[in-house]
Each structure stands twice: as structure tokens, then as C-alpha cells.
Amino acid sequence: MTGVAIPxxxxxxxxxxxxxxxxxxxxxxxxxxxxxxALRWSFDLVQLGGASGALIFISYLTDALVFAATWTxxxxxxxxxxxxxxxxxxxxxxxxxxxxxxxxxxxxxVSYLLLSLGGTLFQAISVVLGARIAAWLMLGWxxxxxxxxxxxxxxxxxxxxxxxxxxxxxxxxxIKGMRGGYLGWRPLxxxxxxxxxxxxxxxxxxxxxxxxxxLASLNGAGRDLLEYWINWPALFLAVMALLALLxxxxxxxxxxxxxxxxxxxxxxxxxxTVALRLGQGLKALAxxxxxxxxxxxNVGIASSLTGALALWLSGRALAASAPAWxxxxxGLWARWKWLVFPGLPLLLLWLGTTQLS
Amino acid sequence: xxxVPKWLLPGVALAALALLLVSGLEKERRSEGGAEGALxxxxxxxxxxxxxxxxxxxxEDYDQRVRRYKLQNDLDFDAYGTELVGSxxxxxxxxxxxxxxxxxxxxxxxxxxDSSEINAYCMPGGRIIVLSELLKNYVLDDDRDMxxxxxxxxxxxxxxQHSRETMGRAWLAQGLAWTMxxxxxxxxxxxxxxxxxxxxxxxxxxxxxLEAEADVLGLELxxxxxxxxxxxxxxxxxxxxxxxxxxQGVLGQRAMAFLSDHPSDSDRLARMKALQxxxxxxxxxxxxxxxxxxxxxxxxxxxxxxxAGVFGLGANRLSITERHEMARLMAQVEGIPPRQAAKELDxxxxxxxxxxxxxxQMGLTAMVRGVGGWERxxxxxxxxxxxxxxxxxxxxxxxxxxxxxxxxILRQSWDLGQFDHLALSEADRAAALNGAKRVYEYLSxxxxxxxxxxxxxxxxxxTRPRTAEALRGRYLEASxxxxxxx
Numbered sequence: 001m002t003g004v005a006i007p008x009x010x011x012x013x014x015x016x017x018x019x020x021x022x023x024x025x026x027x028x029x030x031x032x033x034x035x036x037x038a039l040r041w042s043f044d045l046v047q048l049g050g051a052s053g054a055l056i057f058i059s060y061l062t063d064a065l066v067f068a069a070t071w072t073x074x075x076x077x078x079x080x081x082x083x084x085x086x087x088x089x090x091x092x093x094x095x096x097x098x099x100x101x102x103x104x105x106x107x108x109x110v111s112y113l114l115l116s117l118g119g120t121l122f123q124a125i126s127v128v129l130g131a132r133i134a135a136w137l138m139l140g141w142x143x144x145x146x147x148x149x150x151x152x153x154x155x156x157x158x159x160x161x162x163x164x165x166x167x168x169x170x171x172x173x174x175i176k177g178m179r180g181g182y183l184g185w186r187p188l189x190x191x192x193x194x195x196x197x198x199x200x201x202x203x204x205x206x207x208x209x210x211x212x213x214x215l216a217s218l219n220g221a222g223r224d225l226l227e228y229w230i231n232w233p234a235l236f237l238a239v240m241a242l243l244a245l246l247x248x249x250x251x252x253x254x255x256x257x258x259x260x261x262x263x264x265x266x267x268x269x270x271x272x273t274v275a276l277r278l279g280q281g282l283k284a285l286a287x288x289x290x291x292x293x294x295x296x297x298n299v300g301i302a303s304s305l306t307g308a309l310a311l312w313l314s315g316r317a318l319a320a321s322a323p324a325w326x327x328x329x330x331g332l333w334a335r336w337k338w339l340v341f342p343g344l345p346l347l348l349l350w351l352g353t354t355q356l357s
Numbered sequence: 358x359x360x361v362p363k364w365l366l367p368g369v370a371l372a373a374l375a376l377l378l379v380s381g382l383e384k385e386r387r388s389e390g391g392a393e394g395a396l397x398x399x400x401x402x403x404x405x406x407x408x409x410x411x412x413x414x415x416x417e418d419y420d421q422r423v424r425r426y427k428l429q430n431d432l433d434f435d436a437y438g439t440e441l442v443g444s445x446x447x448x449x450x451x452x453x454x455x456x457x458x459x460x461x462x463x464x465x466x467x468x469x470x471d472s473s474e475i476n477a478y479c480m481p482g483g484r485i486i487v488l489s490e491l492l493k494n495y496v497l498d499d500d501r502d503m504x505x506x507x508x509x510x511x512x513x514x515x516x517x518q519h520s521r522e523t524m525g526r527a528w529l530a531q532g533l534a535w536t537m538x539x540x541x542x543x544x545x546x547x548x549x550x551x552x553x554x555x556x557x558x559x560x561x562x563x564x565x566x567l568e569a570e571a572d573v574l575g576l577e578l579x580x581x582x583x584x585x586x587x588x589x590x591x592x593x594x595x596x597x598x599x600x601x602x603x604x605q606g607v608l609g610q611r612a613m614a615f616l617s618d619h620p621s622d623s624d625r626l627a628r629m630k631a632l633q634x635x636x637x638x639x640x641x642x643x644x645x646x647x648x649x650x651x652x653x654x655x656x657x658x659x660x661x662x663x664x665a666g667v668f669g670l671g672a673n674r675l676s677i678t679e680r681h682e683m684a685r686l687m688a689q690v691e692g693i694p695p696r697q698a699a700k701e702l703d704x705x706x707x708x709x710x711x712x713x714x715x716x717x718q719m720g721l722t723a724m725v726r727g728v729g730g731w732e733r734x735x736x737x738x739x740x741x742x743x744x745x746x747x748x749x750x751x752x753x754x755x756x757x758x759x760x761x762x763x764x765x766i767l768r769q770s771w772d773l774g775q776f777d778h779l780a781l782s783e784a785d786r787a788a789a790l791n792g793a794k795r796v797y798e799y800l801s802x803x804x805x806x807x808x809x810x811x812x813x814x815x816x817x818x819x820t821r822p823r824t825a826e827a828l829r830g831r832y833l834e835a836s837x838x839x840x841x842x843x
Contacts, residue, residue: 040539053546056542056545056546059542059545060542104542107542107543108542108545108546111542111543111544111545111546111547112546112547115544115547115550115551115554116547116550118550118554118557119550119553119554119557119616122557122558122615123615123616126614126615127615131562131565131614131615131621132562132565134615135557135558135559135561135562135615136558136562138554138557138558139558139559141558142551142554142555142558145543146537146541146543146544149541149542149543150541150543153541153542195540195541196533196537198367198370199532199533199536199537199540200529200533201370201371201374202370202532202536203528203529203530203531203532203533203536204374204377204405204529205370205373205374205377206528206529206532207405207406207525207526207528207529207532208373208377208381208405208525210406210410210528211404211405211406211407211410211411211521211524211525211528212406212407212410213410214407214409214410214413215410215413215414215417216413230532231532231535231536231539234532234536235535235536235539235540238536238540238541239540242540242541
């Protein structure tokens with residue numbers, strides 16, 4: 001892994017620069033944030049049952065466009081370029097930017113997988129350490145998972161920015177984004193912590209308003225509306241802060257990456273490392289799932305062993321495919337066959353279990 | 358825009374938060390003498406919901422429930438259950454008012470609801486609902502001490518205003534999860550799980566503390582009201598047996614506790630047992646469920662005892678148990694003269710009726726509630742005394758004969774219709790009729806008869822086990838079948 005890890009203190013500089021940027025062009029950020037909020041709201045409006053997952057996926061792509069247009073507008077050397085001009089300047093690269101938005105999916109996948117497992121894993125821990133300690137650990141788990149997802153989300157933004165800057169390869173843009181996330185995890189942790197604290201303050205204020213507004217003055221549909229909109233100001237502030245931080249963070253992180261990220265050697269080293277570590281992570285998760293089978297009341301031993309076997313086989317296969325992940329020339333099959341090989345024995349196992357039961 | 362200092366926005370937010378925190382910090386204060394023998398200490402609590410909003414929300418919920426139950430004819434469907442709960446709730450209310458004077462202004466009320474769910478609630482402002490399944494034999498067995506344990510626990514939640522703490526924290530957690538999901542899309546695909554995880558990690562640990570608090574204050578409250586605190590251990594053991602059938606053992610309980618907002622059964626029982634030495638002296642000094650609770654004199658209590666006779670409480674208590682038939686059965690089983698059997702049954706019924714929770718007292722409570730207060734009851738009694746008939750004995754006209762509209766109270770002896778000649782105002786007359794009707798419903802309640810039969814059978818079984826077995830076979834098991842077939 002090349003490049004120098006960025007210290008925690010860099011975040012202070014990011015906040016200062018973002019604040020200066022916001023003060024210079026407040027209406028620009030207000031407009032961009034409102035655009036993102038409008039997109040979120042429209043997704044809320046059309047959200048129907050199973051479609052919510054698809055809409056969230058689409059939101060990664062729309063965010064990629066809005067953030068790319070924002071970055072382009074703010075990075076123009078002439079300055080004072082509006083969001084619409086930023087959008088126009090993206091002409092010819094918009095489809096590539098949308099594709100780069102797919103790099104947001106690791107964040108969604110990690111969030112989906114780790115948050116789903118949280119309750120089960122910590123119930124197992126509660127059996128050993130008691131409910132109180134398990135609850136504290138779980139709070140820490142949510143925080144750490146959130147930070148990981150936040151960092152992965154920045155990976156997608158970095159990939160988009162690399163694409164705007166001229167990177168044509170989706171794979172290379174993503175690898176560069178991941179390197180950025182890896183180098184900047186320390187100050188990004190500070191950004192995440194600040195976000196959580198600010199969001200908690202806002203949520204507490206929202207709860208305070210709801211908790212002090214008498215039903216005599218607002219009830220029924222009016223109160224339902226208030227409960228729906230009460231947290232939108234916090235969202236508006238969070239999105240605006242994220243937009244303002246985008247340029248300082250990306251400029252700093254992508255500039256500090258000293259290595260030639262586009263070189264074959266760098267790609268091989270980084271891609272291989274990521275695949276290897278993810279493989280190890282899946283194997284570690286398999287051990288945790290076995291543990292949950294013994295201690296969690298609503299998880300059977302058989303299903304936990306099957307799940308653990310699936311994770312372990314997947315992890316081993318992913319680690320085995322690591323060289324292909326580092327090789328830009330490798331084909332799709334070489335990179336993704338790790339998903340297929342563990343699937344066959346598991347399918348047989350599942351069929352066998354179904355027959356037996 | 359340069360004039361805007363950079364600390365302005367976070368400064369304003371922090372100031373607002375600080376204001377919210379400071380204004381939300383409250384302490385539930387006891388009466389001056391209430392600290393003596395207290396089982397729990399008052400502590401500062403952060404409440405980001407106002408008392409008014411918490412009460413409005415719970416009142417709305419309560420009104421909706423009551424309306425629904427009324428429509429389904431599930432509300433106060435059984436006079437015996439209503440009086441049983443009333444006889445437990447009233448002393449607890451008195452103890453609560455003594456200990457926390459701020460509850461004196463509450464609009465206390467309670468209802469029994471026909472439901473297969475085992476539960477009870479007490480909402481802010483003192484609105485109590487007991488679900489009938491809780492009273493069944495296999496749960497609390499109509500035991501007033503055990504019922505007091507559960508109701509006192511629920512009342513303690515209301516006194517300590519726990520809903521204000523939980524409401525605010527729930528809004529906070531939901532707001533935080535929503536902002537995370539909408540801004541950085543963290544947990545967006547699993548928003549429900551995100552909220553659940555935050556609940557497990559953030560809300561439930563605090564709720565377990567609140568539950569433990571309600572356990573402790575509940576124990577204190579029931580002890581101060583004169584109920585037997587040792588029964589709290591039995592009650593929670595029984596509730597644990599009911600809830601824990603699939604997860605026996607300490608490890609299972611720990612896992613359950615993590616997923617629940619209630620403490621584990623083992624923790625709860627350990628706490629209840631540890632507090633027994635402190636609770637017992639409170640119960641010994643406690644205001645037992647007698648008429649002194651209501652602040653009336655011995656003379657007034659004497660009047661009430663006589664009025665109990667007026668309303669036929671004593672007579673009905675004996676007649677409803679089909680005394681003669683039972684005596685014959687006992688004589689046959691034991692090979693003793695019917696007269697002796699009747700004597701022994703009378704003794705058992707008398708002792709049981711009084712020792713098993715004040716059957717008569719519950720009837721008197723029903724009457725007091727029915728007429729709407731002590732003063733009115735005394736006026737009615739005075740009118741009876743003035744009418745010159747001694748001893749007066751009235752009973753409500755059997756609804757199966759004439760219907761309740763208009764209701765009548767008939768003189769049991771030869772002076773039918775004399776009630777109308779009593780010097781009572783229209784309001785007092787209506788109240789007297791209502792009280793009598795309420796007592797009648799109570800006395801003719803299926804559950805009361807069954808309870809009397811069961812208690813008496815248990816009592817007689819101490820000396821005559823064969824008779825007890827025969828009585829159970831004839832009356833109790835048969836009535837079980839009848840009921841299940843309804």
C-alpha cells in the first residue's frame with residue numbers, strides 16, 4: 001500500500017476550508033442541498049413496498065451526478081460557476097459518472113450485512129457478558145459500522161471525482177477511490193464523529209419540539225406532517241455540510257496520494273490486498289456466526305453452521321481470487337467466480353436439508 | 358455573510374440543547390414523611406417530553422381503547438372482576454397519594470377488560486386498565502396481593518413518569534436513524550433494523566432500568582397499602598413461568614433480556630427477594646384495606662356493616678353457594694348428619710369469605726362506588742333508619758324477571774315497594790338504586806360464586822379432603838366445562 005496516511009488533524013483544516021467555501025457561496029450550497037433533498041423526497045413519494053431497495057440504488061447514481069456537478073462547479077478555476085454550469089461542464093462524462101456511482105454499493109452492502117447481523121451477534125455476546133455490556137458494545141458496533149459505511153460512501157464520491165477528472169475506467173476510478181478512503185480514514189473518522197454528534201443534537205431538538213407541542217394546538221394530520229418533516233432541517237444541514245466538505249476532502253486526499261494509482265503495479269498491490277482482507281473478514285464472520293448458533297435463542301445450530309460454511313467458503317474463494325482483483329486485465333469470471341463455487345455445495349446442502357426435513 | 362461568526366450555528370444549536378437538557382431535568386419528589394423506609398431513592402431524570410404532551414398522547418390512546426372496548430362489550434364486563442380490581446386499586450391510589458402528593462390531582466380511574474392477553478397498564482394521569490386474563494386461576498388466581506403487585510408496578514411507571522423519558526428517547530433514536538439513512542444512506546436498506554438496533558443498544562438498556570425502578574417502587578407502594586410484599590416474589594415467579602416456558606436457564610434469560618426492554622426474570626426475582634426485609638416493616642405499618650383508609654370513623658364503619666346487611670350482602674353470600682345441596686353431599690360422603698355438615702360448611706364459608714380478601718368489603722366498595730360517595734350513603738342509611746323498619750332488608754329486583762328499566766329495589770319482607778316512601782331526594786334515590794344494582798351484579802357474578810366455592814372447598818379440604826374432592830368434582834370441574842363451552 002503506497003501513499004502516506006493522513007493524520008486526524010487534517011479534518012480541522014477541512015472544516016475550516018468548507019466553512020470558508022460556504023461563506024463565499026452560501027446560496028450555491030443551499031440550492032445544491034435542496035436539490036438532493038428534493039430527490040430524497042421524490043423517492044419517498046414513489047417508494048412502494050419492494051421498490052424501496054431499487055430507489056436507494058438509484059439514489060446512489062443521482063447523488064453521483066449532483067456531487068460531480070457540485071465538485072465541477074466549485075473546482076472551476078474561473079470560480080463563481082453555478083450548479084447548472086457544473087452540470088453542463090459534465091457533458092460527455094455524465095454516463096461515466098453515473099456508472100462510478102455504482103461504487104456506492106459496497107457501502108450499501110456493508111451497511112445491509114453488518115446491521116442485519118448486529119442484533120444476532122450481540123445477543124450471543126450478551127449471553128457471555130450480560131445484556132448491559134452487550135448493549136454498550138452494540139452501540140459501538142453501530143458507530144463503527146456507520147464510520148465504515150461513511151468512508152465507503154466517500155470512496156464512491158472519490159471515484160466520481162476521478163471520473164470527472166478524466167479517468168475512463170470504472171475499475172481504476174474505484175480503486176483510486178478506495179485508496180483515497182484508505183489513506184483518509186483517520187480524518188474521515190473525525191468527520192463521521194462530528195456528523196453523529198450534530199445529528200444527535202438535531203434529533204434531540206426535534207424530539208424536544210415534538211415533546212412540547214401540545215396536541216391541543218396541533219393534532220391529527222398536522223401532527224403527522226410535523227413528525228414527517230421535523231428531521232428534514234437536520235438532513236438539510238447534513239447534506240449542505242457534506243457538499244461543502246467535498247472539495248477540501250477530495251482535494252486533500254487525492255492530492256496526498258503520492259503513488260501513481262493508475263500504474264499496474266499499484267493496482268495489483270491494492271486490489272489484491274483488498275480482496276485478501278475481505279476474504280479474511282468473511283472467514284472471521286463465519287466464526288462469529290457459529291458462535292451465534294450456540295448462544296442466540298432464535299438461531300438454530302443447523303442454520304448457523306450452514307451460514308458459517310457459506311461465509312467461510314466465500315471468504316476462502318474470494319481470497320483465492322485476489323490476484324484477479326489486482327489485475328486490470330483479468331476477466332469478469334476470474335474476479336467473480338468466488339461467488340459461484342461456494343454456491344454449488346451450499347445449494348446441494350440446502351436441497352439435502354429440505355429433503356430431510 | 359462575513360460578519361457571521363463561524364461558531365454561531367453550532368453555538369445556537371448547543372445553547373438550545375443545553376436549554377432543553379436543563380429544562381428537562383426533573384426529580385419526582387416524595388411527601389415529607391415518604392422518605393422514611395423508602396425502598397428507592399429519587400434521582401434526576403432527563404425528560405424531553407412535557408408532562409402535558411405525555412398525558413395528552415396517552416389520554417388519546419386510552420380514550421380510543423376504552424371506546425373500542427365499549428363497542429365490543431368488553432369493558433367492565435364482569436362485576437366481580439371490576440370490584441376485585443377496585444378493591445386492589447383503591448388502597449394503592451391512597452398509598453400513591455400519601456407518598457407522592459402530586460398524584461392527588463390525577464383523574465384516577467380503572468377498568469377491567471375482557472381479553473385473552475395477560476397484561477395491565479397504568480397511563481399517565483392514573484388511567485388503569487387490567488386485562489381479565491391476568492385474574493384467571495392459572496395466572497394470579499384472583500389473589501389480591503398478587504394483583505396488587507402487578508397494578509402497583511404499573512402505577513409506579515405512571516408516578517415516575519417513565520413514559521416521558523421513553524417517548525423522548527424513542528423520538529431521538531428514530532430521528533437519528535432517519536438522518537443517518539437519508540443523508541449518508543447508512544442503514545437505508547435496513548432502516549427498520551437500524552431503528553431496532555438503536556432500540557436494543559440505546560433504548561432497551563434504559564428501559565430495563567425503568568422496569569427495575571417500577572418493580573422497587575411497586576413493592577414499596579403495595580407494602581404501604583397493606584398488601585403482603587412476600588406475594589410479590591410469588592407473582593413474579595408465576596409471571597416468569599408464564600413468559601419463560603421456552604427459554605429456561607440463566608443463559609437463555611440473559612439472551613432474552615438483551616432482546617427485551619424488561620429485566621431478566623432471575624434479576625427481578627433476586628431484587629424482590631433482597632428487598633423483602635425492608636418491605637415487611639412497611640407492610641406491617643401499612644394502612645390495611647379497611648374503612649380507615651377512606652378516613653371514616655368507627656361509627657361510620659359500623660353503619661356500613663349494617664348497610665351491607667341492608668343490601669343483602671351477607672345473605673346472598675351464603676345462599677349463592679347452594680348451601681343445602683352441598684350439605685347433603687357432604688353428609689353423604691362423610692357419613693355424618695346433614696345438620697353437622699351444614700354447620701361445618703357455614704364455618705368454612707364464613708372464615709373463607711373474610712380471610713380470602715374481603716368478599717363483603719368488595720361488595721361494600723361496589724356499593725359506595727355505586728351511590729357515588731360516603732356522604733350520600735350515610736344520607737340513604739339515615740332515611741332507612743328513619744323509615745322505622747328494623748332491620749331493613751332490601752334487594753334489587755331480579756333483572757331476569759322484569760328488566761332493569763326502570764330499576765326497582767324491593768323490600769325482601771312483606772313491605773314491598775316501601776323504598777319509594779323513603780325521604781330521599783331524586784338524586785339520592787337514583788344513587789341508591791344504582792348502588793343496589795351494582796351490588797346485585799357483583800353478588801350474582803359467576804366469578805364470585807365460583808371463587809367462593811373454590812375458597813370454601815379449599816377450606817373444608819383441610820379437615821374433610823373427601824368432601825373437598827366431591828365438591829370440586831360436582832361444582833368446580835363441571836363449571837369449568839360450562840365456561841369453556843361458552
